[in-house]
Amino acid sequence: MYGYTHHKDDHLKRLRRIEGQVRGLQRMIEEDQYCIDVLTQISATTRALQAVALTLLDEHMGHCVSQAIAQGGGTADVKIREASDAIARLVRS
Amino acid sequence: MYGYTHHKDDHLKRLRRIEGQVRGLQRMIEEDQYCIDVLTQISATTRALQAVALTLLDEHMGHCVSQAIAQGGGTADVKIREASDAIARLVRS
Amino acid sequence: MYGYTHHKDDHLKRLRRIEGQVRGLQRMIEEDQYCIDVLTQISATTRALQAVALTLLDEHMGHCVSQAIAQGGGTADVKIREASDAIARLVRS
Amino acid sequence: MYGYTHHKDDHLKRLRRIEGQVRGLQRMIEEDQYCIDVLTQISATTRALQAVALTLLDEHMGHCVSQAIAQGGGTADVKIREASDAIARLVRS
Numbered sequence: 170m171y172g173y174t175h176h177k178d179d180h181l182k183r184l185r186r187i188e189g190q191v192r193g194l195q196r197m198i199e200e201d202q203y204c205i206d207v208l209t210q211i212s213a214t215t216r217a218l219q220a221v222a223l224t225l226l227d228e229h230m231g232h233c234v235s236q237a238i239a240q241g242g243g244t245a246d247v248k249i250r251e252a253s254d255a256i257a258r259l260v261r262s
Numbered sequence: 263m264y265g266y267t268h269h270k271d272d273h274l275k276r277l278r279r280i281e282g283q284v285r286g287l288q289r290m291i292e293e294d295q296y297c298i299d300v301l302t303q304i305s306a307t308t309r310a311l312q313a314v315a316l317t318l319l320d321e322h323m324g325h326c327v328s329q330a331i332a333q334g335g336g337t338a339d340v341k342i343r344e345a346s347d348a349i350a351r352l353v354r355s
Numbered sequence: 356m357y358g359y360t361h362h363k364d365d366h367l368k369r370l371r372r373i374e375g376q377v378r379g380l381q382r383m384i385e386e387d388q389y390c391i392d393v394l395t396q397i398s399a400t401t402r403a404l405q406a407v408a409l410t411l412l413d414e415h416m417g418h419c420v421s422q423a424i425a426q427g428g429g430t431a432d433v434k435i436r437e438a439s440d441a442i443a444r445l446v447r448s
Numbered sequence: 449m450y451g452y453t454h455h456k457d458d459h460l461k462r463l464r465r466i467e468g469q470v471r472g473l474q475r476m477i478e479e480d481q482y483c484i485d486v487l488t489q490i491s492a493t494t495r496a497l498q499a500v501a502l503t504l505l506d507e508h509m510g511h512c513v514s515q516a517i518a519q520g521g522g523t524a525d526v527k528i529r530e531a532s533d534a535i536a537r538l539v540r541s
Contacts, residue, residue, distance in 0.1 A: 171294060171296065171297050172297060173291070173297055173300075174294060177291055177292075177294075180291050181288055181291055181292065184284060184287050184288045184291065185288065187284050188281060188284045188285060188288070191277060191280050191281045191284055192281060194277050195274055195277045195278065195281070198266065198270055198273050198274055198277065199270075199274065201264060201267060201270075203264065204264050204265060204266055204318055204319075204321070204322040204326060205322070205344050205345070205348050207266075207318055208315055208318060208319060208322075208348040208351070208352065209348065209351065211311055211312075211314060211315040211318075211352075212315070212348075212351040212352055212355040213355075214311060215308055215311050215312065215315075215355045216355045218304055218307060218308050218311070219304075219308065219355070221287075221304060222301055222304040222305070222308075225297055225300055225301060225304075226297075226301060228297070229297040229298070229301075233297060251298050252298070255298050255301040255302065255305075258301070258302065258305040259301065259304075259305055262305040262306075262308045262309045262312070
């Protein structure tokens with residue numbers, strides 16, 4: 170059980186919508202639609218993916234990280250390090 | 263005919279791989295995989311999308327924008343404005 | 356006393372270097388240096404600023420957020436929410 | 449003479465304001481201000497830097513790149529390649 174388990178359906182719904190956006194991008198390319206319109210859709214898809222990531226991260230901190238800290242011991246440091254690394258990857262991607 | 267038309271197959275191949283990554287994300291959520299691993303995959307997917315965007319933009323400037331500038335007249339300004347706006351959206355997404 | 360207090364000198368040193376980079380950018384503009392070279396320097400400065408932010412955030416989670424969680428009570432939720440919002444601002448900036 | 453030469457004063461004014469923001473960040477660290485408030489200011493400074501970059505890039509394309517394309521010959525390709533690389537650095541920073 171992770172932090173996101175309670176909102177699994179919500180995440181899946183958003184990811185299925187993103188899958189639809191990526192298929193829409195393929196259709197745009199196949200139909201030779203205008204480059205700038207394709208770029209606009211890519212930006213929207215990227216933002217949607219980042220929104221999922223931010224929600225997952227928020228739930229992860231409120232659940233897994235919090236639990237590790239509350240239990241004390243060395244796991245907390247590992248969890249915080251992991252979260253920091255994930256944040257750095259998100260900021261740089 | 264746009265700048266990307268010559269590399270249509272390449273773009274479609276990359277977008278289909280991204281679609282596969284998004285479906286992989288759904289599977290990870292369904293199988294309750296660890297949040298941090300899901301976040302790592304989202305970062306990879308975001309970077310793959312941005313790489314497609316950067317290639318499209320490069321081809322757009324080398325083709326549509328260049329053509330408009332070479333032909334002279336007011337279209338060039340419109341094309342440059344459009345490209346600048348698309349770049350701003352990419353940088354901010 | 357916050358998480359970053361122990362590394363205050365390090366943060367100040369990095370921020371003074373960033374201040375130097377921003378003054379360098381002004382000099383480049385004053386001396387009419389090539390736009391692309393100015394842009395390269397701006398990207399380097401942005402990355403340096405983000406690196407400071409990621410370090411501060413890491414220390415903040417390892418200290419302030421951890422402390423609030425360890426103490427229990429409602430403060431922990433507030434701290435996690437604050438951190439999540441700060442992360443979202445970083446990812447989107 | 450580059451594209452940005454006509455707006456030199458405007459760019460310098462914005463960069464001096466950004467320099468002030470970076471000095472403000474140092475003051476915040478020196479005065480042990482709250483980490484989250486420091487992070488908010490870093491995000492604002494990053495966005496201000498990116499706004500300068502986007503303006504410079506827009507002027508660069510409307511001036512240097514356009515001129516190279518209008519003159520024809522191999523320089524145009526070099527300029528477009530340079531601009532694409534600068535955009536990629538901005539998107540990834």
